[in-house]
Amino acid sequence: MGRPGYPRPAARSRLVALPGLLALILALLASPALAQSRLAGGMPGALPVDGVLTPDGPKISWTDATPKFAGSVEVSRRPLGANGTASWQVIAPGLGPVQAYLDRTATDGTAWEYRVRRFGREVVDQGYWTGGRDVATPDHRGLAVLVIEDAIAAPLAAEIDRFTDDLTGDGWLVRHLSSPAARDEQGPVRLLSALELKSALRQHRADHPDGDMAIILLGRVPMVASGLVAPDGHKRMPHSTDLFYADLDQRWPATAEGLLTPHQIPDGRIEAMIGRIDLSNMGALDRETELDWLRDYLTRNHDWRHGRMGDLRNGYAAHANHLFVEHHGLAAIIGKTAITEGGHAQAGQQGQWLFGLDFGPAGGDAYFNDFSANPVFAINFGSHKQKIARFRNPMNALMTPPNGALAVAWGGRPAWRLHGMAMGETIGAAQMRSVNNGPARGNDLSTTDYLPTGRYPFLHPIWGNLLGDPTLRAFPIQPPGPVTSRPEADGQRITWQASPQPGARYRVYRLAETGPTQLLAETPDHAAGVLDPDGTEDSRYMVRTLAPLDVPAGSLMTLSQGRFTD
Structure with a gap:
């Protein structure tokens, strides 16, 4: 991985001007102390927060903090799903140098999200945890739009019908859209198809405004590119972004060549979770093999939802120096003692896992020739992997047989906030929490919901894509029989x-x-x-x-x- 970069304005560029927030980020990137547990330009360090439900309420602790004690501690709370720094309620404003707090006032039936901040002479850090008692799954989740490449609708009809039932059976109101296979068309043609699709998605949302919205792209649905960015520190270039579809209320400027120009989400927010199930760049010898891979994915998806993979409470993690925020989130989901040290090529191939975090092998061929990994959810960080259109992309490789993942993200830059999955949230909710994270007021990082954002202060990334099904969640239970x-x-x-x-x-x-x-x-x-x-x-x-x-x-x-x- 190299040092991340953003574009420099060019004299004849058609790109939008560099936003003020990006200028701030560039300045902050110059600070060598940013990756440490220190305050640098408004960026606190990461505090590993743990918790357990006691008979008296949630007990939040930070015993793994470095240093162990640091000045004054502040604990805040809000219902999981609330957003904006104003929604935090400070419930313990000045605890002194302690390592735990028992919340005796948390009511049952609510998933509570906690933020712990420590303020010391040389240490300012914060972390997050969520927990609760008897937290209910909603009967109705919202609208799920399944966008299907028209050429696969007939050969995968049985699997698509079953997937539709699975979404319905998880509380989603399901609508279908048909899309041409425009992923590999020339830029202007591809963008025109994408604009037509986005218009149809907007209309579906207008017709069904209640609840969450999930967009699932199945097959070679148009893939657009935007900006000139280098989050992995390599050459600045346009990045493929499915978030264009999920930003329902904004227009994205474009060049005559069919490239979108924003370097960030234009207004900092997406209104829907979105995932892509598309294995067309994985090197299938023919279309039938590609369809078999999609069948396999949809079957594994069905089996997971119906509890046929077991009640998984395990995870593996490597390269915590890059993925420390995700590591803390995984600890919230399964407990820190259930995390095994190792990566996709090591622990990942040793049975079935709920979650795997790693700076995995860079070459996509390794996932087919050298090993196969089987996490249900995964972060696969590393150079060039966020470029999801690349041939044999290693993120997509984790979802392609013989590998077994169902949802894969890049993470790290910015970090993905996963802790809500501990209380039944979807991986798509984690995507929205991570992509939408940013200042509420101008460039003031202190008004950002979640800090730090990883080793670098990336915000509102156009590359915050999710590969796989965004509606999946941890801890499925056994359905009834026929x-x-x-x-x-x-x-x-x-x-x-x-x-x-x-x-x-x-x-x-x-x-x-x-x-x-x-x-x-x-x-x-x-x-x-x-x-x-x-x-x-x-x-x-x-x-x-x-x-x-x-x-x-x-x-x-x-x-x-x-x-x-x-």
């Missing part, structure tokens, strides 16, 4: 086979043709059937397991994938 519906004199009787999940209860839904599913009933644990007095033989139903689940950061009341009457 679901049936039969007519009775007073309605439709819905029955199902019990789930093996301990403590299972069930929620029963009637599917709507145009809107979210309708919750009909929540059953006690001994029930295996309900009556819908308004149902007909044409009604379609879904049943989800509802069960308590202890996780390292607390406890969840979590919902399984839905099982359907067909």
Whole structure:
């Protein structure tokens, strides 16, 4: 990895002027103390924060801090999902040189996000943790738009239908868009296709404004490039960005050659999580092999959602000097004692893992010829990997058989904030938290939600892409068995086979043709059937397991994938 860089204005350049915030970042990059636990131009060091749920409430600790004690400590709290520094409530304004805090006022049913700051003579650092008791999975998550390359719709019809059911069964209202295979077209043609797609995405959001929005690109959907940046410290160049689609409320200027010009997200925010499932740059010998790889991915995705890979509570991590923020986030998800030292080429090939963090091998061929790794979620940091259009990109390699990942990000520059996944958030929510992180007021880094942003103060990256499915989350539970519906004199009787999940209860839904599913009933644990007095033989139903689940950061009341009457 080299020293990261941004573009210098050129006399005849068509690019936008360098924003004031980037000028600040360039100045901060000159500070050799930035990677240390010191205040440098408003950038604090990273504090490893841990936590555990006690009978009296969440207990937050920072016993791994260096140094152990540093002046005064401030603890703040807010509901997970809130944003903006004004949303933090200081609950312990001046604790003195301590290493833990017990929050006795945290109410059950809420995922609480904590920020711990330490202020000392030579040390200013901060870190984050999230936890809670009996935190519920939402019945309805929002809108998921599945953008499908038109040439794969027929050969992958069965897998796409199953994937659509899986998204529906996780609480998403699903809509489909068809896209031409314009990924490899000339710049202006590709950009025109991308603009048409973005317009359709905006319309879907306008039609369904409630909840979150997820965009999933399946196949050779147009890939656009923007800016002239070098986050890995190499040559400044345009970077492929799917975030163009997720920035629903902004127009991105472009050149006549079809290149977008912004070096950062124009207004600093994306309005949707977005992921790309596209293995066309991985060197398949023919299109059928590429389709087989996509089938394999969608099957593994289905198996993970339905709990068939097990209740994974493990992770591996290497190169903590580059990925220390992600390492702290992984500790929040699985607990710091469950992290194994090692990388994709070492620990990653030793069984199945929930998460893997590494500055992995630079060459894509290594992931096929030398080893195969099997984390469900992964960070694969390193030079050139963020350039997702490159042939045999090592991030995409982790999702291509014989490797087994389902979602991969670059991380590091800026760091990905993963800690919300400890309480049931999606990997796409982590993407939005990381990409949208930045100052609320001008160039004032003290108004940035999450600091530090890694070893360098990168903000609002156009290269903050996610490869894979953004709607995936940790800790899936076992769904019920097959679901049936039969007519009775007073309605439709819905029955199902019990789930093996301990403590299972069930929620029963009637599917709507145009809107979210309708919750009909929540059953006690001994029930295996309900009556819908308004149902007909044409009604379609879904049943989800509802069960308590202890996780390292607390406890969840979590919902399984839905099982359907067909």
